[in-house]
Amino acid sequence: MLSQIIAVTGVNIRSIRERLGSSSVAVIGIAGVVLVFVAVLSIAEGVAATMKASGDPMTVMILRAGSTTEMTSGLAGDAVRLIQDAPGVARDGSGTPLISPELFVVVDHPLKRSGSPANVPLRGVGPEAFKVHDKMKIVQGRNFEFGRNEIIVGQAAARQFVDLTVGRTLKWGESTWTLVGIFEDGGAVSESELWCDVKVLQPAYRRGNSYQSVYAKLGAPDAFQQLKDSLTSNPQLTVTAMRASDYYGSQTEVLQMIIRVIGGIIAVLMGVGAIFGAVITMYTAVASRTREIATLRALGFGSFPVVVSVLVEASLLAIAGGIVGSAIAYVAFNGFETATMNFQSFSQIAFKFAVTPRLMGQALFYSLVMGLVGGMLPAIRAARLPVVTALREL
Amino acid sequence: MKFLPIVWRNLLRRKFRTIFTMGAIFFAFLLFGVLMAIRSAFAMGVDMAGVSRLMVIDKVSIINPLPASYENQIRMIPGVTGVTHANWFGGYYQEPRNNFPTFAVDAETWLQVYPKEFEVPEDQKKAFLADRTGAVVGASTAKKYGWKVGDRIPIHGDIYQRPDGGPWEFTIDGIYDSKIKGADKTNLIFHYALLREVIPERSGFRDRYNWYVFTIDNPDRAPEVAAKIDAQFANSPSETKTNTEKAFVSDWAKQVGDIGKIMMGIVAMAMFTILLVSGNTMAQAIRERTNELAVLKTLGFSEGRILGMVLLESALIAIVGGGLGLVLSYTFITLGGDPTGGLLPAFYFPTPMILAGAGLVVALGLAAGLLPAWQASRLRIVDALRRN
Numbered sequence: 156m157l158s159q160i161i162a163v164t165g166v167n168i169r170s171i172r173e174r175l176g177s178s179s180v181a182v183i184g185i186a187g188v189v190l191v192f193v194a195v196l197s198i199a200e201g202v203a204a205t206m207k208a209s210g211d212p213m214t215v216m217i218l219r220a221g222s223t224t225e226m227t228s229g230l231a232g233d234a235v236r237l238i239q240d241a242p243g244v245a246r247d248g249s250g251t252p253l254i255s256p257e258l259f260v261v262v263d264h265p266l267k268r269s270g271s272p273a274n275v276p277l278r279g280v281g282p283e284a285f286k287v288h289d290k291m292k293i294v295q296g297r298n299f300e301f302g303r304n305e306i307i308v309g310q311a312a313a314r315q316f317v318d319l320t321v322g323r324t325l326k327w328g329e330s331t332w333t334l335v336g337i338f339e340d341g342g343a344v345s346e347s348e349l350w351c352d353v354k355v356l357q358p359a360y361r362r363g364n365s366y367q368s369v370y371a372k373l374g375a376p377d378a379f380q381q382l383k384d385s386l387t388s389n390p391q392l393t394v395t396a397m398r399a400s401d402y403y404g405s406q407t408e409v410l411q412m413i414i415r416v417i418g419g420i421i422a423v424l425m426g427v428g429a430i431f432g433a434v435i436t437m438y439t440a441v442a443s444r445t446r447e448i449a450t451l452r453a454l455g456f457g458s459f460p461v462v463v464s465v466l467v468e469a470s471l472l473a474i475a476g477g478i479v480g481s482a483i484a485y486v487a488f489n490g491f492e493t494a495t496m497n498f499q500s501f502s503q504i505a506f507k508f509a510v511t512p513r514l515m516g517q518a519l520f521y522s523l524v525m526g527l528v529g530g531m532l533p534a535i536r537a538a539r540l541p542v543v544t545a546l547r548e549l
Numbered sequence: 550m551k552f553l554p555i556v557w558r559n560l561l562r563r564k565f566r567t568i569f570t571m572g573a574i575f576f577a578f579l580l581f582g583v584l585m586a587i588r589s590a591f592a593m594g595v596d597m598a599g600v601s602r603l604m605v606i607d608k609v610s611i612i613n614p615l616p617a618s619y620e621n622q623i624r625m626i627p628g629v630t631g632v633t634h635a636n637w638f639g640g641y642y643q644e645p646r647n648n649f650p651t652f653a654v655d656a657e658t659w660l661q662v663y664p665k666e667f668e669v670p671e672d673q674k675k676a677f678l679a680d681r682t683g684a685v686v687g688a689s690t691a692k693k694y695g696w697k698v699g700d701r702i703p704i705h706g707d708i709y710q711r712p713d714g715g716p717w718e719f720t721i722d723g724i725y726d727s728k729i730k731g732a733d734k735t736n737l738i739f740h741y742a743l744l745r746e747v748i749p750e751r752s753g754f755r756d757r758y759n760w761y762v763f764t765i766d767n768p769d770r771a772p773e774v775a776a777k778i779d780a781q782f783a784n785s786p787s788e789t790k791t792n793t794e795k796a797f798v799s800d801w802a803k804q805v806g807d808i809g810k811i812m813m814g815i816v817a818m819a820m821f822t823i824l825l826v827s828g829n830t831m832a833q834a835i836r837e838r839t840n841e842l843a844v845l846k847t848l849g850f851s852e853g854r855i856l857g858m859v860l861l862e863s864a865l866i867a868i869v870g871g872g873l874g875l876v877l878s879y880t881f882i883t884l885g886g887d888p889t890g891g892l893l894p895a896f897y898f899p900t901p902m903i904l905a906g907a908g909l910v911v912a913l914g915l916a917a918g919l920l921p922a923w924q925a926s927r928l929r930i931v932d933a934l935r936r937n
Contacts, residue, residue, distance in 0.1 A: 180829045184822045191815050220714070223645045226612075227707040261610050263790075269803040274610065328609040328788060360613070361753050393714065408646070409892060416889050417587055424583065425819060428576030432826040434569045439833050442566075496804040498892075501612070503804065536565070 159460040163451060167464045168471065170447075174440055178472055181436035185476025185525055186483070188422070188429040189518045193484035193510055195418035196517075199411050200509040206407050209343035210400030214287065215382060217369040220393040224406065225259040225368045226501050232364035234392055238371065241389075243382035245374040247286060253372035255284040258353050260360050261502045262327045265317045266494070273494075275316060276502040277306075278345070279353030287370045288340065296321040296336030301352045307336040309346035311505035315494040319349075330359045344403065347494065347505040370399065409498050426525060433529025437469050441537045448537050449545035458538035465534035466527060473526020474519065481515045552854075556862050563834065567866060570830050574870030574913065575877075577823040578906060581816055582878025585902040588812040590893035593802045594731060598795040601768040602662065603775060605761040606797075608788040611637075614757030615787050622781060628765045628774050633658035634758035636741060639707035640717070642694060649690050651704065651737040653744040656685075662762050666727050667738075673698060673723030681743060684719035687734035688726045689886070689894070696721050704737070709747055731897035762794065820909065828917040831863045835921035842925050843933030856926040863918025864911065871910030875903065 171178050217238055222228035235256040245253045258279035263272040282301060285291060299305035306325065313319045323334045332351065340346050357363065373379055383396040441448070448461060489510040497504040560567045589596070605623065607613040614636065624632050638651040656678055660667055669677070669685055677683045686696060696702060703716035711717060719739055727734060741758075748755040765774055775791035782789045835842075842855060879898050887896040 177829050177833070180825050184826055187818045187822045191818065219710075221705060221710055222707055223641075224707075227639055261612055263608070263610050266803070268806075271800045271803045273800075273804040328607075328613075329786060363753075413889055413892055420583055420888065421580065421815065424576055424580040425815075428573055428580065428819065428823065431569050431573035431576060432822065435566060435573065435826060435830045438566055438569065439830060442833070442837075493806060495806045496801075532565075 156457070156460070159456050160463045163456060163460045164464040164467045166447075166451075167468050170444070171468065171472075174443065177436055177439050177443075181433050181469075181472045181529075182476040182479065184429050184432040184436070185473050185522050186480035188425045188525070189477050189480025189522050190484050191425060192418070192422045192521065193481050193514055193518050194488050194508070195414065195421060196514055197484065197488055197508040197510045198506075199414040199418065200511050200514060201506040202407050202411055202414070202504070204509050205342060205344055205504065205506045206403045207400075208341050209345065210398070210403035211290075212398050212400045213373050213376065214399040215371045215373060215379060215396055216399050216402045217371060217386065217394050217396045218367075220387075220395045222395070224499055224501075225257075226261075228367045230256070230366045230369060230394065232366070234394065235366055235369060237389065237392055238369050238386065238394070241371075241382055241385050243374055243378035243385070245372040251283070253283060253287050255280060255287040255370040256353070256366040257281075257284065257368050257370065258356050258360070258362060258365075259367045260356070262349075264319075264325075266503075267315060267317050268493070270317070273316075274496070274502040275312060276348040276500065277356070278348050278350050279356030280350055281353050284350075284370070287372050288345065290341040290343070291338055291345070292340075293336045293338050296334075298338075299335055299351055302354065303352070304330060304332050304355055305335045306332040306349055306351045307338050308334060308349050309505075310337050310339050311346040311492065311494070312348060312503075313337050314492060315347070315503065315505050328359070330355075344406075344504055347503060406499050407497055407504070410495070410504075422521075426521065430525050430529045433469060433473065433525055434532055436472075437465060437530050437533035438536070440468070441465060441533045444537075445540060445545050449540055449542050452540070452542045453546065462534040462538045465537050466530045469530025469534075470523055470526040473522045473529070476526075477519045477522030480522070481510070481518045484518075485510045485515070552858055553861075556858055556865065559834075559838070559862055560865065566830060566834065570827050570866050571870035571873075573823055573826055574867055574910075575874040577819050578871040578874025578910065579878045579881075580819055580874075581906050581909070582875055582882060582898055584812045584816050585906070586878075586882045586896050586898050587893075588809050589731060589899050589902075590887070590896040591802060591805055591812075592809060592895070593798055593805075594733060594895040595795060595799045595802055596731075596899065598793075598798040599764075600771065600793050600795050602762055602764050602794040603771060603791055604794050604797050605763070605778060605789050605791045606759070608779075608790045611759055613787065614754060614759050615761065615789065617756040617758065619761065619782065619787075619789070620758075623761060623763055623778060626774060626777055626781075628767065628770050630764045630766050631658060631662050632761060632763040633662045634741070634761045635659070635738075636744060636759045638709060638739075638744070640704045640709075641707065642702065642704055645705075647694070649687075649735045649737060650733075651739075653741040654738045656738065656740055659738060662764055665729055666732055667725040668727055669723040669725045677722035680720055680722050681740065682718060682720055683722035684737055684739040685723040685725050686721055686737045688724055689734040690737065691721070691724045696724075698722065698724060709744060711747060731895045731899070733894040735894045768793075820913070824913060824917060827863075827866070827913070828920070831866075831917050832921040834862075835859060835925050839925075839928065839933050842928060843930045846928065846930050846933075852926040856922045859922035859925050860915060860918045863922070864914035867910050867914030867917065871906075871913065875906050875910070879903065 218228040219230055239252045239254050260277050261274040262277050264275045266273045299307050308319045321334055325332045386392055386394050386396050488508040491508045492505060494503045494505040607615055620632055623629060633655050635652040635654045638653050640651045641648040677685050698721055700721045701718055703718055705716045771793050778791045779789050882898045887893045
């Protein structure tokens with residue numbers, strides 16, 4: 156039996172070359188499906204990777220109770236002072252708590268891609284911010300000086316928006332800023348932002364002495380509950396505390412859901428279409444070899460080896476398509492950076508398409524399924540061919 | 550047409566192949582419909598946004614609200630026929646993921662500026678205008694959460710909190726609908742006066758609106774009116790940016806990215822693949838019948854007639870498969886609506902795209918049949934008969 160399977164499959168595979176036209180149709184069809192599948196889902200992977208880079212589990216985010224994003228939160232200066240004294244917060248060598256109160260607004264600035272205005276996040280921070288966001292470093296120019304109208308920009312924002320280069324003067328409303336540096340932050344979402352001195356930003360946006368969020372560094376990994384309990388049980392405060400990793404995980408839920416729902420629908424519809432394509436391709440392959448298959452059967456080959464040989468051929472073609480499709484997706488899209496609107500933060504977030512090995516594995520599996528399902532009916536048909544009539548065909 | 554039976558018999562002789570070719574084309578056009586709906590959803594109703602309606606926002610960012618005093622100044626500009634304003638409320642029902650666009654507006658002028666987008670029955674409108682805590686909600690949102698007129702619903706404020714920390718309570722006085730295809734029926738509007746009560750005066754945010762919308766008598770004058778308004782508020786603490794609603798919606802859609810282009814790329818790729826597969830199958834089907842065609846020619850069928858019959862055969866496959874695909878995607882999109890449950894309100898199949906789809910179906914049928922049809926019509930009888 157096994158030797159029969161090997162023999163028939165061998166004949167089949169060697170003869171693919173003679174049916175190159177219709178075989179390559181199947182390969183191209185499946186490659187197209189896989190390309191689209193990988194491309195769409197690599198967007199979701201890319202967004203997720205950015206968010207993962209943003210959420211340090213040792214950092215705690217404190218917002219006003221009831222707020223779900225920094226954008227809609229608000230904390231008075233008094234509240235910030237109370238948070239500074241809370242237990243569980245790390246302190247630096249001189250005993251200063253590692254607490255960073257921040258202000259988060261958006262400004263209109265044109266995108267390079269379309270030339271049309273988009274929402275750029277502008278974050279006001281104090282000197283403590285650089286101890287709390289400890290992965291951040293300046294890669295070009297210098298940091299802004301406190302008390303001056305100076306601004307630094309994340310490297311992703313610098314790539315996505317018009318004219319965000321060191322030395323530029325930027326004017327938003329009545330305030331004029333000088334861009335003095337570009338920073339990186341380990342691929343985090345802050346690389347899509349502009350940063351400046353919070354004390355300069357507050358009056359420019361009529362915010363008095365108020366902030367929107369407080370980032371706190373934990374003294375120990377298990378200190379979170381202690382800090383959270385002390386903040387939420389304090390009657391003078393109405394705040395909510397969460398780990399930054401949880402916060403950033405939730406920030407793009409909507410965006411990721413849209414991409415995954417749409418990607419899912421497209422992948423399923425295209426996949427079923429491709430299975431139909433594979434069915435007709437394999438059917439054509441079987442039909443053009445009717446006499447050959449009948450001859451094998453007449454020589455005493457069983458029908459099972461014939462079924463297996465057709466299925467093997469279909470799977471090989473499908474996997475070839477899967478490899479071609481994901482390779483094109485990898486070359487064309489992996490690392491490609493773009494920005495989109497994140498509805499939850501009401502601002503642009505830059506991300507890179509991530510064609511991950513896991514995604515490519517899924518794509519290959521998916522193409523194998525398409526090949527097997529598509530090959531099944533033609534295989535059964537080949538096995539059932541009545542030998543005598545088939546020998547007489549064509 | 551009298552040769553339809555023979556074309557039909559030809560399609561039936563390999564039922565399996567015909568059905569699967571139709572199936573492949575069917576799925577391609579099902580996908581076409583869904584992608585076009587996604588595309589229009591990402592364009593966020595650019596096609597519907599008014600050109601005779603203009604918006605005014607703060608020049609720096611829409612998050613900076615504009616003073617209430619601007620309303621009268623805008624009204625004074627020649628050509629302006631009606632002004633209204635709105636504040637973004639945010640908020641959610643029960644859980645943060647149940648969110649929908651909620652605005653605090655000046656109800657009377659809002660309904661005047663959006664008569665077709667917010668169609669509210671006259672008695673409901675009267676009740677809403679008289680009810681301090683009243684709200685009007687879109688038909689899709691009302692349906693999603695099972696709200697009826699008269700219900701009291703709690704909405705948690707995200708930006709604006711009640712002094713007692715509890716949720717806002719609104720009475721549904723009306724449910725708006727719209728006959729415009731793809732109109733956004735997910736919004737909730739309530740009275741700005743109610744919101745104003747919780748904004749402390751010292752915050753500097755009381756009597757300030759996120760945006761104004763106004764109508765003008767002549768859409769051609771939009772740039773001129775916009776320039777006049779922006780000039781009026783230039784060099785003030787709140788400089789403005791005025792443009793047509795259409796321009797704002799289109800800028801907003803561009804912020805999301807070139808989804809439209811990506812969708813077109815996918816459609817092109819799917820179409821190309823299907824054309825290849827079905828074209829190949831068609832060619833195979835004709836090649837198998839070479840000597841039958843020769844017999845027909847011997848019987849006196851002209852080249853043109855054979856060309857026509859083969860083309861008709863492939864067009865039939867495309868029309869049955871593609872037509873069903875378009876019909877089904879239309880039904881699915883119209884009845885099923887937004888697959889994300891409220892995130893893409895403008896999810897619909899635009900009429901021009903349906904027509905384009907129908908055109909593509911026919912084009913696909915003809916293109917797939919053209920080469921084998923041409924080859925068949927050019928056959929020399931003797932060669933063809935000898936080929937067996």
